[in-house]
Amino acid sequence: MPELRKDIVTGRWVIISTERSKRPDDFRPQQVINPDKENLVFCPFCSGNEAKTPPEVFAIRENDSSPDQPGWKIRVVPNKFPALQPGPPPPKKTKRLYQWMEGVGVHEVIIETPDHKQEMSDLPEEHLAQILQVFRLRTIEIEEHFHHQYVQIFKNKGKEAGASLSHPHSQLIATPIVPKRIKEEIYGAERLFRNQIRECVFCQMIKEEQVSGERLVFQNDQFVVLTPYASRFPFEMAIFPLNHSAYFRKISDQETFQLAKAIKQALSRLKTQLSDPSYNLVFHQAPNPKVSEKAWPGIDRYYHWHLELLPILTKVAGFELGTGYYINPVPPEVSAEYLKKEIQLKS
Amino acid sequence: MKKILLVEDDKSLCLLYEEELAKEGYEIVVAHDAESALEKVNAGHFDLIITDIRMPGKDGIELISSIMGLRKDIPIIINTAYQSYKGDFMTWAADAYITKSSSMDELKEKIKDLLKD
Numbered sequence: 001m002p003e004l005r006k007d008i009v010t011g012r013w014v015i016i017s018t019e020r021s022k023r024p025d026d027f028r029p030q031q032v033i034n035p036d037k038e039n040l041v042f043c044p045f046c047s048g049n050e051a052k053t054p055p056e057v058f059a060i061r062e063n064d065s066s067p068d069q070p071g072w073k074i075r076v077v078p079n080k081f082p083a084l085q086p087g088p089p090p091p092k093k094t095k096r097l098y099q100w101m102e103g104v105g106v107h108e109v110i111i112e113t114p115d116h117k118q119e120m121s122d123l124p125e126e127h128l129a130q131i132l133q134v135f136r137l138r139t140i141e142i143e144e145h146f147h148h149q150y151v152q153i154f155k156n157k158g159k160e161a162g163a164s165l166s167h168p169h170s171q172l173i174a175t176p177i178v179p180k181r182i183k184e185e186i187y188g189a190e191r192l193f194r195n196q197i198r199e200c201v202f203c204q205m206i207k208e209e210q211v212s213g214e215r216l217v218f219q220n221d222q223f224v225v226l227t228p229y230a231s232r233f234p235f236e237m238a239i240f241p242l243n244h245s246a247y248f249r250k251i252s253d254q255e256t257f258q259l260a261k262a263i264k265q266a267l268s269r270l271k272t273q274l275s276d277p278s279y280n281l282v283f284h285q286a287p288n289p290k291v292s293e294k295a296w297p298g299i300d301r302y303y304h305w306h307l308e309l310l311p312i313l314t315k316v317a318g319f320e321l322g323t324g325y326y327i328n329p330v331p332p333e334v335s336a337e338y339l340k341k342e343i344q345l346k347s
Numbered sequence: 348m349k350k351i352l353l354v355e356d357d358k359s360l361c362l363l364y365e366e367e368l369a370k371e372g373y374e375i376v377v378a379h380d381a382e383s384a385l386e387k388v389n390a391g392h393f394d395l396i397i398t399d400i401r402m403p404g405k406d407g408i409e410l411i412s413s414i415m416g417l418r419k420d421i422p423i424i425i426n427t428a429y430q431s432y433k434g435d436f437m438t439w440a441a442d443a444y445i446t447k448s449s450s451m452d453e454l455k456e457k458i459k460d461l462l463k464d
Contacts, residue, residue: 040408042415044439049419052439081433081444109436164435 001085002103004177012180015083015103045167047114053077057108058138060130073127074134075111082107083173089147090176106142106151106174110134116167120155120281121267122346123168128260131170132251135283138172139249143288148174150182150287153248158278160312170281178287178295185284186296186303193302202304203244205229215336217269222255223262227332227339233314234330235274235339237266239307246286246303266309268346269339278312349462350374350391354384354398354410355426360447364397367451373458381405385413393421394462397454398441400427408437415440422461426454 003016044052047070056067058076065071084105092101112120112131120128139151155170156162192201209215209226217237218225228238239262241255251259263281270277285305286292292299320326351373355361358379365375376393378384380402388396396414400407411423423441425432430446432438443457 040412040437042412042440044436049440080439165437167436169436 001087002083004090004101004103006099008098010180013175013177017083017103043116043165043167045109045111045165045169046116047072050075053109053111054080058134060134070114072114074113074131076134076138077109077111079107079109079171084175089145101176104147104176106148106172108138108172110138110170110172112168112170118168119267119271120157120168121264121271123264125257125260125264128264129253129256132256132259133253135170135172136249136251136256139285142172142174143249143290146288146290147176148288149291150175150178151285152179153283153285155281156278157281158312160278161280163278178291182284182287186286186299189302189304190296190299200244200302200304202240202306206240206242214333217336217339218262218265220258220261222258225262225266227336229332231328231332231335232326233310233328235270235311235313235335236328236332237270237309237339239263239266239309240304241306244304246292246300246305247289248283248285248305249289263307264345268343269341270309270311272343273339273341274311274313280308280310280312282308282310284308348372348374349394350376351458352376352378352384352387352393352396354378354381354396354402354407356380356399356402364454368455368458371455371458381407381410381413384410385417388414388417388421395422395424395458397424397426397458400425400429400432408432408435411440412437424454424457424461 004013005016006013043049050068050070054077056075056077059067059072060074061072084103084107086106087102087104090102090104092099110131113123113127135153139153142148142151151172151174153170153172189201193199197204206224209224210219215227215229216224217227222242223239224242225237225239227236239259241259270279283305284307286299286303314329351368353361353364353375355364355377356379361377361379365377368375376387378387381404384398398407398410407425407427414421414423424443424445425438425441426445426447428447433444438444442461445454445457
């Protein structure tokens, strides 16, 4: 069972993954393992290889196809070697000065398509909307349990972003503690809401960006893609719903189509303008409503769910690690200008 | 007699595994790298394959992928010193993942389990 340990000074929790533990020897740079996975002839995520994954927990499939058999369009399976494992609510424990708890949670893999080579940016909008609907559905089901306090949906694309397999997939990890990063966003938005601006700060930022247009990359009726004012990385993008909502789980089917268009625009622009870099796509949403309503009453008025799209073009180094500051060599206004250029969308 | 292909670049470890698994009545064929392992899979029949991951030349993950491209029906056990490869989705292609720090009994149990008819 993995373990969660709290840094008692900063309040940050760390997953100590015993299942994936590395011996000191693992870190010695001996040889590069699998420098180019594209050469692999077998993929456990491809259609026909369903037996190589744990049994599916959900799938969108053809009417007459059976679970764990070909005939699926989107497939959700538990991670065979999860970072957090299912279990009952874990109590916080102490070990002298320190706090820890058992690493209980959920870790699922969403296989986005049976086609190994069809990247998210190449999927038809309807298919991408269905993936978003699957994210919503899994979030709602997992949040039935109070101790699944935060559902993190993310996608790592490319080796530099941490992906070990190129077959298009996303992941979902439900944690028993709300991550510090999310708490910081919630507290920051709450502070501004109560003391200064009396409305959702994200809504205000979106309006500001629409007026200036300097960092706007794309927008449709319901979503906006922009390069954030204080972007940490070159060509970093954020996607916000124009309709205020704290919870991604409340997105309508119709909105998933509009979000699919916005994601496709953002990903296609990265691919076309920056020669297909590795990236992380990260959802930020309010914690499990069962937790949020108690811990942050009124969160639905001041928090605003969104996505971050982080292309991996620079390396985080000593200064960033030491200070938490980021040095971004490309101003977001320049990034936006570059990303805005006309592109040809696939399908 | 069930025939097992053992892919392991550490020759002294090979001797140990050969001796222990022969005691269980298995016929062991050894390959010290992925390329020769593939040749052996192409040339003959095996009931099970045990492979290391970190090896000179092609690594165990590439080997598993190549074997699965040829034959999907041979059970494969990853036997590595490293837990960290569990983060690599390609290891899902194998039927079991064992670390070299595990006991020999655990490996024998896993083999028995996978060779059940």
